[in-house]
Amino acid sequence: MVKKDVLQVAILGAGTVGTGVYKVIDHLQDEMEHKIGCGLIISKILVRDASKKRDGIDESLLTDQWNEIIGNPDIDIVVELMGGIEPAKSYIMEALKTGKSVVTANKDLMAEHGKELLDLAEEHGCDLMFEASVAGGIPILRPLKHCLAGNHMSEVIGIVNGTTNFILSKMTEEGCGFEETLKLAQDLGYAESDPTADVEGLDAARKMAIMASIAFHSRVTFNDVYTEGITKITERDIAYAKEMDRVIKLLGVTKNTKDGIEIKVHPMLIDKNHPLASVNDTFNAVFVRGDAVGDVMFYGRGAGELPTASAVVGDILETARHIKNGCTGETGCTCYKHIPIKPISECKSKYFVRLQVEDRAGTLASISSVFGNNHVSIERIAQKQSKNGNAEIVVITHKVKEKDITNSLTILSTMPLVKSVDSVIRVY
Amino acid sequence: MVKKDVLQVAILGAGTVGTGVYKVIDHLQDEMEHKIGCGLIISKILVRDASKKRDGIDESLLTDQWNEIIGNPDIDIVVELMGGIEPAKSYIMEALKTGKSVVTANKDLMAEHGKELLDLAEEHGCDLMFEASVAGGIPILRPLKHCLAGNHMSEVIGIVNGTTNFILSKMTEEGCGFEETLKLAQDLGYAESDPTADVEGLDAARKMAIMASIAFHSRVTFNDVYTEGITKITERDIAYAKEMDRVIKLLGVTKNTKDGIEIKVHPMLIDKNHPLASVNDTFNAVFVRGDAVGDVMFYGRGAGELPTASAVVGDILETARHIKNGCTGETGCTCYKHIPIKPISECKSKYFVRLQVEDRAGTLASISSVFGNNHVSIERIAQKQSKNGNAEIVVITHKVKEKDITNSLTILSTMPLVKSVDSVIRVY
Numbered sequence: 001m002v003k004k005d006v007l008q009v010a011i012l013g014a015g016t017v018g019t020g021v022y023k024v025i026d027h028l029q030d031e032m033e034h035k036i037g038c039g040l041i042i043s044k045i046l047v048r049d050a051s052k053k054r055d056g057i058d059e060s061l062l063t064d065q066w067n068e069i070i071g072n073p074d075i076d077i078v079v080e081l082m083g084g085i086e087p088a089k090s091y092i093m094e095a096l097k098t099g100k101s102v103v104t105a106n107k108d109l110m111a112e113h114g115k116e117l118l119d120l121a122e123e124h125g126c127d128l129m130f131e132a133s134v135a136g137g138i139p140i141l142r143p144l145k146h147c148l149a150g151n152h153m154s155e156v157i158g159i160v161n162g163t164t165n166f167i168l169s170k171m172t173e174e175g176c177g178f179e180e181t182l183k184l185a186q187d188l189g190y191a192e193s194d195p196t197a198d199v200e201g202l203d204a205a206r207k208m209a210i211m212a213s214i215a216f217h218s219r220v221t222f223n224d225v226y227t228e229g230i231t232k233i234t235e236r237d238i239a240y241a242k243e244m245d246r247v248i249k250l251l252g253v254t255k256n257t258k259d260g261i262e263i264k265v266h267p268m269l270i271d272k273n274h275p276l277a278s279v280n281d282t283f284n285a286v287f288v289r290g291d292a293v294g295d296v297m298f299y300g301r302g303a304g305e306l307p308t309a310s311a312v313v314g315d316i317l318e319t320a321r322h323i324k325n326g327c328t329g330e331t332g333c334t335c336y337k338h339i340p341i342k343p344i345s346e347c348k349s350k351y352f353v354r355l356q357v358e359d360r361a362g363t364l365a366s367i368s369s370v371f372g373n374n375h376v377s378i379e380r381i382a383q384k385q386s387k388n389g390n391a392e393i394v395v396i397t398h399k400v401k402e403k404d405i406t407n408s409l410t411i412l413s414t415m416p417l418v419k420s421v422d423s424v425i426r427v428y
Numbered sequence: 429m430v431k432k433d434v435l436q437v438a439i440l441g442a443g444t445v446g447t448g449v450y451k452v453i454d455h456l457q458d459e460m461e462h463k464i465g466c467g468l469i470i471s472k473i474l475v476r477d478a479s480k481k482r483d484g485i486d487e488s489l490l491t492d493q494w495n496e497i498i499g500n501p502d503i504d505i506v507v508e509l510m511g512g513i514e515p516a517k518s519y520i521m522e523a524l525k526t527g528k529s530v531v532t533a534n535k536d537l538m539a540e541h542g543k544e545l546l547d548l549a550e551e552h553g554c555d556l557m558f559e560a561s562v563a564g565g566i567p568i569l570r571p572l573k574h575c576l577a578g579n580h581m582s583e584v585i586g587i588v589n590g591t592t593n594f595i596l597s598k599m600t601e602e603g604c605g606f607e608e609t610l611k612l613a614q615d616l617g618y619a620e621s622d623p624t625a626d627v628e629g630l631d632a633a634r635k636m637a638i639m640a641s642i643a644f645h646s647r648v649t650f651n652d653v654y655t656e657g658i659t660k661i662t663e664r665d666i667a668y669a670k671e672m673d674r675v676i677k678l679l680g681v682t683k684n685t686k687d688g689i690e691i692k693v694h695p696m697l698i699d700k701n702h703p704l705a706s707v708n709d710t711f712n713a714v715f716v717r718g719d720a721v722g723d724v725m726f727y728g729r730g731a732g733e734l735p736t737a738s739a740v741v742g743d744i745l746e747t748a749r750h751i752k753n754g755c756t757g758e759t760g761c762t763c764y765k766h767i768p769i770k771p772i773s774e775c776k777s778k779y780f781v782r783l784q785v786e787d788r789a790g791t792l793a794s795i796s797s798v799f800g801n802n803h804v805s806i807e808r809i810a811q812k813q814s815k816n817g818n819a820e821i822v823v824i825t826h827k828v829k830e831k832d833i834t835n836s837l838t839i840l841s842t843m844p845l846v847k848s849v850d851s852v853i854r855v856y
Contacts (some may be wrong), residue, residue, distance in 0.1 A: 024578045024720050034645070034764040035577060131575060137721035139567070139575030147559060147567030149463060150452045150741030182623035215464070275727060278706055292738035293565035300721060310721035313578030327755035336462040338549060409650050 004076075007320050008041035010069040012046040012091060013081035014054055014062070017105055017132070021079060022057055022308030025316070036320040044069050046082075065113055070094050080104040089113060096120045096128065101328050103315040105132035105308060111206035111222040114124035115333055116212060122332030127322055129315035134207040135160050135259060135284045137307030138300040139314070144214045144288065145334060151290030153215040155255045157428075160207040161354035162282035162302045163191045163198035164230050164250040167268075169280040172238050172247055178231060190282055200229035201250060201265040208252035212263050215288065216256045220263055225252075226344040228266035237354070237423050240394060241269050247277050248425065260342035270354055270428040345403035350379070352396055353405075355412065356419040357383075359391040363417055367393055370415070374408040376400045390419055394428065432504075434467035435748050440474040440519060441509035442482055442490070445533055445560070448737030449507060450485055464748040472497050474510075498522050506856040507740060508532040519540060524548045524556065527852050529756050531590070531743040533560035533736060536765035539650040541642060543761055550760030551818040555750055557743035562635040563588050563712045565735030566728040567742070569579055572642045572716065573762060579718030583683045585856075588635040590710035591619045591626035592658050592678040596666075596695075597708040600675055604662050618710055628657035629678060629693040632739045640691050643716065644684045645819040646767035648691055656694035665782070665851050668822060675705050676853065686821035688770035697780055698856040714785055773831035778807070778855035780824055781833075783840065784847040785811075787819040791845055798843070802836040804828045818847055822854065 009025070013020050025042055032040050042061060046069060047054075048070045050062040069075055070091070080102060082088045088109055092102050102121065104110065110117070110133050121128035133142045135158070144153070160163050166188075167333040174181075182199065185191035197203045205225035230250050241248050246269040254263040254345045266424050270277050279285040284302025289295050301307035322328040357363045364381040364383050371378055386392040397405065405424070412418050437453070439446050453470055460468050470489060474481075474497060478490040497503055498519070506523040508530060510516045516537055522528050530549065532538065538545070538561050549556035559569045563586065572581070589594050594616075602609075610627065613619035625631045633653035640648040658678050669676050674697040682691040698705050703725050707713040712730025713848045717723050729735035750756040785791045790809050799806055805826040814820040825833065833852070840846050 019436060020720070027580075027719075028578060031645075031764070034762075138724060139571035142575050143567035143571060146746055147570050147742040148738060149745045150456060150738050152455075217459075228515070273706075275706065278701075278703065290738065291455075292448070292734040292741070294729045294732075294735055296566060296726075298448040298724075298726060300724035304722075306720040307722055310578050310718065313720070314575040316572055317577045321758055325755040325758045327750070327758070330749055330753045330755070334462075336459070 007076045008043040009077045010044040011079045018081045020305035071388040101127040101319045107206040111209040117126035118333035127319045128329045132311035136302040137310040153291040157251045158286040161204040201227040212254040218337040219335045224341045226264040255312045260340040352424040352425045355393045358417040398410045431730045435504045436471040438472040438504045439507045446509045448733035450844045452737045527746045529555040535561040535634040539637040544762035553757035555747045555756045560739035564730040564739040583717040586714040589632040629655040632693045640682040647763045652769045654692040675810040688768040780853045783821045783852040786845040803832045
């Protein structure tokens with residue numbers, strides 16, 4: 001039991017989320033005593049330029065000196081909202097070493113250095129919480145770690161990037177192309193001027209690495225995730241998906257199989273009746289499967305000032321209660337297994353393949369035989385009229401190994417009768 | 429820090445959920461040390477008849493003597509899965525008074541005596557957890573209490589009864605009637621032989637009372653909930669709903685308004701694009717709205733042996749970690765406000781009303797004027813041909829007060845030209 005009347009919090013970073021956290025904590029002042037058993041105030045905010053005015057934030061809290069935070073023994077909780085690896089990582093490590101608990105929203109950091117940081121927190125008896133690093137405001141990490149702790153989880157599937165979900169939803173609703181929709185997302189502030197991390201699936205990959213580590217109790221890092229973005233998805237693919245009563249989503253998929261952990265982020269055709277199919281616009285959702293609970297889904301806003309602040313403040317209040325009750329460091333790193341990562345070449349999936357071929361007799365048979373010779377069994381194949389004397393062939397395979405589809409496509413793309421391989425999209 | 433190598437759990441009741449908890453804990457034995465920092469075993473199971481054989485349960489654990497549990501100082505956690513008010517309540521109170529933490533799945537008890545029990549737990553520094561009492565395996569209470577603690581919640585809407593959701597889903601899919609579908613649900617084991625608590629909305633009302641208390645930090649009990657079941661819903665209502673691109677669901681709705689807490693359980697027409705509309709069969713879902721997080725939804729299995737056991741075991745492991753770290757009793761009753769309950773007569777809603785009337789000139793005008801005279805403004809009204817020389821009038825109102833619609837219907841039902849008021853269903 002810590003005998004303090006008021007706990008003190010320092011925030012690193014006064015960007016969108018930092019400002020949100022400031023507002024939310026301010027809004028809770030009257031209830032703080034009830035929520036954590038004492039007061040809680042923000043006493044310092046670390047910024048690059050302390051002289052710059054920031055709307056609604058008390059200027060006297062701003063500092064550009066890390067030392068004013070790390071050197072102040074009255075500060076109990078450090079909230080890291082700067083993003084990126086450095087100096088965030090060094091600051092967090094210094095904070096933990098001086099016994100300050102840490103709350104962070106930093107997915108880049110947790111997806112790469114989670115184990116090191118969590119071990120350090122445990123060593124120093126501190127909390128390190130990071131709910132906001134995955135799926136913004138949606139409670140997912142604490143439910144996985146605590147509420148679902150009685151389960152052996154087998155699968156986590158997520159729509160965990162709002163930008164790409166907005167783009168694919170719009171393309172589906174309006175029937176327009178990727179570039180045009182990306183531009184719209186940028187105009188609306190849903191996509192950054194350099195959209196790479198979102199549209200190439202890197203952001204989603206980081207979140208999936210964090211969730212897989214927690215769900216399967218085995219460390220998975222960003223580099224373990226096979227990643228494919230949505231830049232190649234066309235109006236035509238989306239139209240075909242509709243024809244098949246499916247929608248295309250950028251899904252993070254991770255499974256704990258007997259051959260190791262599968263983990264990948266890529267566009268996927270899913271049945272329109274699957275609960276994830278109706279998750280549209282910038283919404284996120286995470287679908288998990290456990291041996292006891294069965295299927296559970298969590299849905300909400302995956303980004304934004306206040307939704308992300310909601311997750312950060314939830315962690316701050318929890319940490320504060322732990323400080324007050326003398327039980328920080330109760331939950332450290334939960335990765336107590338060492339499960340190998342299954343190579344992507346061995347992962348199985350159904351595939352949708354779309355090819356342009358010469359429109360002449362025997363083409364369909366030639367294409368089919370390439371798949372057959374490479375252990376790719378076909379569920380459906382259809383030839384459609386195309387322009388310029390070509391024909392379009394659309395193939396849906398059964399569940400086959402990634403390496404077999406790759407081999408098939410390598411051979412197909414060298415065949416003179418194949419003009420182009422236009423789409424290769426996995427099917428859930 | 430409690431220096432025990434093994435924590436001991438007693439389970440009260442070896443019914444469906446009790447058996448599930450036994451199985452899940454058995455299945456976790458190899459990982460217990462990692463999960464809670466020590467071992468955890470079930471050392472006693474209280475049953476009515478200890479001589480009765482139970483599949484897969486070690487007979488030596490069974491006892492019909494409460495005293496063997498309450499009198500055993502080595503038992504750390506009591507898990508109450510008997511259901512009903514007594515003797516469950518007395519047993520829980522005795523357990524807390526001797527310093528044993530308690531986990532329960534008992535919604536009846538928590539919806540009526542939650543405050544008394546939580547206060548007692550706090551007084552004795554014990555945990556009292558009850559995640560499984562609402563929506564089975566879906567993590568909802570801990571997310572509300574902890575992850576979303578930074579929010580002022582304004583609304584909780586839930587499909588929290590699997591039996592009625594199964595019945596309404598089937599009626600919608602197959603176009604069949606209530607009685608017939610109830611029979612099917614009973615045959616499949618989804619409805620009990622006395623289905624009252626489910627089909628009259630009482631079960632859902634208990635869960636809503638528990639969630640409202642947590643969401644709004646103000647005690648709401650079962651008796652505060654206005655409840656209406658699904659027994660009057662007909663194929664015809666469902667067909668009209670479809671026509672309007674809506675579905676009928678039994679919804680629990682609670683809102684924190686400036687005039688007090690609205691809390692009710694009743695069938696409702698919701699737009700087919702609302703996330704709750706696609707929650708079908710025995711699935712449950714809870715939709716919450718907070719000022720920071722916005723809209724969040726939790727979806728999964730609301731009942732069943734293993735899903736409910738998943739929630740119970742999550743609570744057991746959390747309590748065990750608290751015991752191990754000496755911080756049980758950290759979160760007691762979170763109702764620190766006293767918000768009045770808004771009388772149902774003052775609650776506003778849109779309504780769908782279906783009447784059989786005499787098919788003659790002026791009827792529509794007479795009906796409309798009754799609504800108008802009672803402050804019920806109409807969004808749409810349509811007259812359709814019916815049989816026996818009658819006509820059917822279908823009305824959709826704007827948002828109006830319950831008392832105004834009640835007054836209108838009282839007057840209408842005394843008018844000779846009104847043959848019957850067939851349906852009154854709220855519209856979301």
